[in-house]
Amino acid sequence: MRKKVLVTGGAGYIGSHVVRQLGTAGYDIIVYDNCSTGSPKSVLYGDLIIGDLADLDHLYLVFAKHEFSAVLHFAASLIVPESIIHPLDYYANNTRNTLNLLRCCHVMGVNQIIFSSTAAVYGEVGENPVSEFTPTMPINPYGRSKLMSEWLIKDYAITSSLRYVILRYFNVAGADSSGKLGQISPKTNHLIRSACDAALKRKPQMQIFGTDFPTPDGTGIRDYIHVEDLATAHLEALLYLEMGGESQILNCGYGQGYSVRQVIERVKAISEVDFPVIETDRRDGDPACVTACADKIHKVLGWQPKYNDLDLIVSTTLAWERQREMVSGTK
Template sequence: MKKKILVTGGAGYIGSHTIKQLGEANYDLVVYDNLSTGNTAAISYGELVVGDLADRQRLAELFAEHKFNAVLHFAASISVPDSVVKPLEYYSNNTANTLNLLHCCQQFDVNKLIFSSTAAVYGQPEVNPITEETSPQPLNPYGSSKLMSERLIRDYAVASNLKYVILRYFNVAGAEIGGSLGQTGKKASHLLKVACDAALGQRSHVGIFGTDFDTPDGTGIRDYIHVDDLARAHVDALIYLNGDHPSQILNCGYGQGYSVREVIEKVKEISGVDFTVIEAERRAGDPACVIAANDRITKVLGWKPRFNDLDTIVRTALDWEKKLTANSQPIKELVG
């Protein structure tokens, strides 16, 4: 009998890539998404139920209708600058809604949870690569809201039979290796997407926010992980939990970093377009360097990255963005 899985936020960027791999692995999927940023066309497997995690009654009805084996919780607000301006919205959507989900897990005895967390919980650590033992010191409400959600999950697990895998994502980028999926959020402000948009004439320029960080070229350094590799980590985590293993907190990254300038130059090289780059002041809450130590996830889950290559990440992202340009309008606002 197929295991039935609830996927919150499954119509989004990372959720949709994970759904594709779960569907191919023969899981029975129910996607719960309010479609505020998700795209129904990205859901390749499973049943879509449109709803909000803030609607606890609607969520409870969904749990009552299905006997879920596990929950994969992707639904969240994810913009660091946006969280600084609208902190209460982030605590509501990220933390309070995770609490609603846990109440339903308790009520309906669902005892396996995979949670999408973030490297933003670490803030700016003194030592890189960052291990899971690094003390969390988030610099912004986004990171704080995710860390609070982690604490809710961990505290509830102590008092119940819940087993969890918390995956702390580093910088997710690229598109499905076969070209069938990619990032579709209209307000997405991730560097690689913005740079691809600029290369394809969809934006007038790319902004570099901060050139005075304590890094070799003065711009922020991030550990970029291909979205297909991250999706595979969720499949591996589900297999792990179904094997009745202990709960885990795991970094999801490659253990190497690229600066903002390096990513921009790689997009220029692969696209052949010398688009405009504008330097600006730092954004509130942005750390200088964030690189993952990934020893634990490779050992615990047996996770093996397949697309650990900046060229592959950029090429898949650029190819995907080319597919989106035909029916899109140029984006004029300054993001990057």
Template sequence: MTVLVTGGAGYIGSHMVHALVEAGESVVVIDNLSTGFSTYLPEGVPLFIGDVADENLVEGVINAHGIDAIIHFAGSVVVPESMRDPLAYYRNNTATSRNLLNAAVKCGVKRFIFSSTAAVYGNPDITPVAEEAPTRPLSPYGSSKLMTEIMLHDIAPAYGMEFVVLRYFNVAGADPQGRTGLATMGATHLLKIAVEAATGQRNKIDVYGTDYPTPDGSCIRDFIHVSDLVQAHRAALAYLREGGTSTTLNCGYGRGYSVLETIEAVRRASGRNFAVQYAPRRDGDIMTMIADTSRIRATLNWTPQYDDLETIARHALAWEEKLARERFGVELMAKSA
């Protein structure tokens, strides 16, 4: 049995490939390398450079490697960008997923794990937000992911496929062993921007909105360490192989940290101060997003190992320092706490 990981050279995908290889799984990757890096994949893992929307490519990989499950990460993930160019998001996230699913169905793949997002909820009426909450996305990014979820719900009974949709909250951190992390230039993840500011690669960090009805006026997020997230995928794969039925699960820790609290965690980890600039709210941003994690904990054999903002910040910082050494050949000014 072999697992196909789409977008497997990207941030979360590369962590997934390392976790699967460590678990003794046979893995193949399809990635167009638009935001991924082949250098962060484990040695010996087959990489097919191409578009997941190319059904001929996908069918060839499935048939050649005996794929029994697909973990689908490939897609676009930047909320403000989706507001500026929604058609790109409906192409990259929705139309591409449709083509991938069509190839999977034609080749008889029966297990599918989908990388979705808490952005499908929009601004929830109640937090922590449960999977049964109304889905009212505020951005084309959230809508494009929700459309794929709807496709999966229709496909499963029609073609005998079982799936797990994992709705990510805020993914952060990096591999504790330093093998991979978020390496995309110009990334928009809060922790990534903060550690770039802490290491002198940015002259400031912008905080969008300080007038929300939250304790310090900034947005609140449920951060999940990327290594815990990929272990949730491994648990979802085991669940499906053991006969589990299709389900949708939140991936978070069930606790929230504000944007300003997160910045302070990075300051403590780095031992450095850095400038913060306050800016107006952005369209598409959600005020408070905290996961109700009762379903995932009851459904999967999954116990988080890095449920601590300070640890997440330290791992993100260590990765950023390693990147700087690799790219610029210099030691940055941050010091580990």
């Protein structure tokens, strides 16, 4: 009998890649998504239920109808500048909705959860690379809403049979190399996506937010991870829990940082388009440098990334965006 799992936010960017890998692996999948940033077309396996985690009654009905062995929780708001302008929305959609999900797990006896967290829980770190033992001091509501969700999961696990894997993502980018899946949300402000938009002339220029960070070239440094490697980490985390593994918090990154300028130069080189770049002030809530120490995930899950290459990440993003433009006329 195939195991049935619930994937919240499974119509979104990361969730849809995980759903595809789960489907290929033979899982029975229920995707629960309000499709505010995702698309039903991105759900390649399983059944999609349109719903919001804020609707606790509906969520209970879904749990009651299906016997889930595990929950993979992706549904969230994730734009840092937006979180600063609308913090209450972020605490509602991220923290409160995680609480709703845990209430359903409690009532229905679901005792395995994989939670999509973020390196934003670390904040402005004093050391790099960042390990799971680095103090968590988020500097924006997005990071705080995710850290509070982690606390909810950990506290509930102490008093129940719940076991969890919390995966702290670094900067996720890239797309499925087959061309079936990629980033579709119009609201994303991800650097690589923005640079690709400029290369494809969807916008006249792109911006660098801050050139006075204490980094070698003055721009922020981030650890970029390909979405396919991240999706594989979720499947390995699920297998780990199914085999009886203890609860874990794990960084998901490569341990290699690239500056904003370096990323833009690679997009220009690969696209062969020298688009204009405007330098402007820092955004609130942006740390100078964050890279991952991923030793623990290698040891605990045996995770071995296959796409650890910035050019590959950029190339698959650019290929997806070109295809999306041809199919939908995106400009």
